[in-house]
Amino acid sequence: MKLSNWLKRFALLIPAALMLTQIADWTLGQRMDDSLSVQLGARLFGDNRFSSPNGDLQSSCSSCHMFNEDPQGRRAYTDFLARSWVSWRSKDPRRDGVRNAPTILDSSQLPQLHFDGEFQSMEELVRGTISGRTLGWLPGEEEQALEHAWRVILDDKGEEKTAPYRDQFRRAYAVDLNRIKRDEVINLVARAISDFVKTLKTEKNSPYDRFIRTNEFSDRPAQGETAMAFAERMLARLASMESKGEIKFAKDFNADALKGMKIFFSVRGEASVGNCAVCHTPPLFTDFSFHNTGITQSEYDRLHGEGSFAALRVTAAARPSVQFREIPYRDKPGYIDLGHWNFVKMNSPLRRAGESDDGFLERMIGTFKTPTLRNLAFSYPYMHNGAFFSLEDALNETARLSALARAGRVRAADEELAKIKISESDIPLLVAFLNTLNE
Numbered sequence: 001m002k003l004s005n006w007l008k009r010f011a012l013l014i015p016a017a018l019m020l021t022q023i024a025d026w027t028l029g030q031r032m033d034d035s036l037s038v039q040l041g042a043r044l045f046g047d048n049r050f051s052s053p054n055g056d057l058q059s060s061c062s063s064c065h066m067f068n069e070d071p072q073g074r075r076a077y078t079d080f081l082a083r084s085w086v087s088w089r090s091k092d093p094r095r096d097g098v099r100n101a102p103t104i105l106d107s108s109q110l111p112q113l114h115f116d117g118e119f120q121s122m123e124e125l126v127r128g129t130i131s132g133r134t135l136g137w138l139p140g141e142e143e144q145a146l147e148h149a150w151r152v153i154l155d156d157k158g159e160e161k162t163a164p165y166r167d168q169f170r171r172a173y174a175v176d177l178n179r180i181k182r183d184e185v186i187n188l189v190a191r192a193i194s195d196f197v198k199t200l201k202t203e204k205n206s207p208y209d210r211f212i213r214t215n216e217f218s219d220r221p222a223q224g225e226t227a228m229a230f231a232e233r234m235l236a237r238l239a240s241m242e243s244k245g246e247i248k249f250a251k252d253f254n255a256d257a258l259k260g261m262k263i264f265f266s267v268r269g270e271a272s273v274g275n276c277a278v279c280h281t282p283p284l285f286t287d288f289s290f291h292n293t294g295i296t297q298s299e300y301d302r303l304h305g306e307g308s309f310a311a312l313r314v315t316a317a318a319r320p321s322v323q324f325r326e327i328p329y330r331d332k333p334g335y336i337d338l339g340h341w342n343f344v345k346m347n348s349p350l351r352r353a354g355e356s357d358d359g360f361l362e363r364m365i366g367t368f369k370t371p372t373l374r375n376l377a378f379s380y381p382y383m384h385n386g387a388f389f390s391l392e393d394a395l396n397e398t399a400r401l402s403a404l405a406r407a408g409r410v411r412a413a414d415e416e417l418a419k420i421k422i423s424e425s426d427i428p429l430l431v432a433f434l435n436t437l438n439e
């Protein structure tokens with residue numbers, strides 16, 4: 001072979017070899033990036049400098065989504081308040097935010113976030129939160145808030161054992177913060193916090209999970225199986241094993257928990273029917289959907305009198321609405337939280353064939369995202385308004401509202417609400433079951 005040909009081949013090989021080492025570096029880099037991004041996200045999650053300097057509270061994500069930071073005890077990444085506290089601002093003097101903070105364990109598996117489904121992704125939620133009322137910013141201050149967050153990142157000097165954000169971002173994403181635009185920096189902030197939140201997962205090692213595994217039950221509906229069919233299958237299997245004396249109890253899963261479990265999975269009949277699993281479907285004990293279980297009506301009627309919620313005029317002039325996404329106050333009749341009604345799209349899968357715009361929106365009044373029921377011991381108070389500090393209180397109210405719904409007296413009630421038929425004696429058993437979902 002002529003020397004010149006050799007050289008040509010060699011010349012072709014060099015870029016190929018370079019490319020291979022680049023790919024190796026790149027995959028290695030990706031793997032390292034992930035953990036660096038999570039680390040960076042954890043720091044951003046606890047940084048209280050993104051909140052508005054014009055308010056009286058400096059908060060970070062971790063001020064409301066606490067784990068073991070509070071001397072009052074362990075939390076499932078939530079606070080102890082009925083409604084989380086936000087900064088006072090002279091133009092919006094309030095202490096209570098609109099809603100209760102839910103646990104954020106497993107939240108990265110939810111297709112829509114917040115009780116009303118405002119956000120479609122974790123990244124969107126982070127951008128909305130660091131520029132919104134949650135962190136003390138008023139409507140209309142979004143630009144100012146993002147500008148502020150950008151400054152905080154660029155000016156950061158690091159902490160005793162932590163490099164400045166500039167270095168952390170360079171290592172995690174191979175970017176020079178000075179060379180990218182503000183919105184790109186904010187997007188990376190959102191990505192890092194989201195990567196961190198994705199690591200906050202339940203371990204599925206609760207007494208319930210152990211009971212399910214020991215007895216070889218399915219832990220979720222099969223592909224294409226409805227929640228209702230799944231609940232009936234679970235119940236039938238429980239009954240058949242019980243009649244043969246084959247049930248194996250697990251640690252902290254006793255006979256009362258089993259009785260509660262049967263009520264939880266019962267979907268038909270006249271007594272001790274929880275119908276719970278239809279909405280609170282395992283393994284996360286949510287169907288990822290939105291329902292009206294009457295909580296908004298009960299809060300409104302307590303303030304303004306029985307029947308006042310039924311009489312409230314709801315018009316869809318503007319959604320989301322200031323008036324209909326608010327805490328009800330005694331001196332402000334007409335202010336109320338209608339939940340998902342504010343954000344539901346007219347082409348939502350929840351809409352029924354042939355339903356008119358008005359009919360559909362009326363049915364969406366007071367609908368909220370089904371919350372998970374895992375780790376309730378560490379996430380009280382309960383419901384979107386945090387109105388109930390114990391599970392007994394929350395379930396007594398659910399029982400009362402289900403009876404009201406059967407009487408046709410809950411406005412826009414979900415049709416599954418009326419099917420709940422539980423008595424006072426069922427409630428401690430349901431609570432015993434719910435307690436097996438704590439890790």
Ligand code: HEC
Pocket residue numbers: 045059060061062063064065084085086097099100101102103104107110112113114115116125126129130134135193197
């Ligand atoms: C002032 C208290 C407060 C702060 C600060 C706060 N949150 Fe929240 N968080 C809440 C409340 C209250 C809700 C429920 C809001 C709703 O449903 O309207 C919530 C909801 C969420 C959810 C949705 C959970 C679900 O089931 O849909 C996630 C995820 C979340 N927060 C993450 C964050 C992150 C990340 C930050 C920081 C960027 C943050 N939060 C800052 C109070 C707070």
Ligand code: HEC
Pocket residue numbers: 102264273274275276277278279280290291292293295296368369370371372373376379381382383384385391394395398414416417420422430
């Ligand atoms: C029609 C669907 C549906 C059914 C049936 C249902 N729930 Fe719920 N559940 C929800 C929704 C939606 C919420 C949130 C309501 C709100 O905040 O306004 C909720 C909230 C809860 C909460 C509060 C959780 C928290 O973190 O705040 C508990 C506890 C609960 N349900 C238990 C049960 C039990 C036990 C049953 C059966 C007896 C049951 N639910 C039946 C939809 C349902």
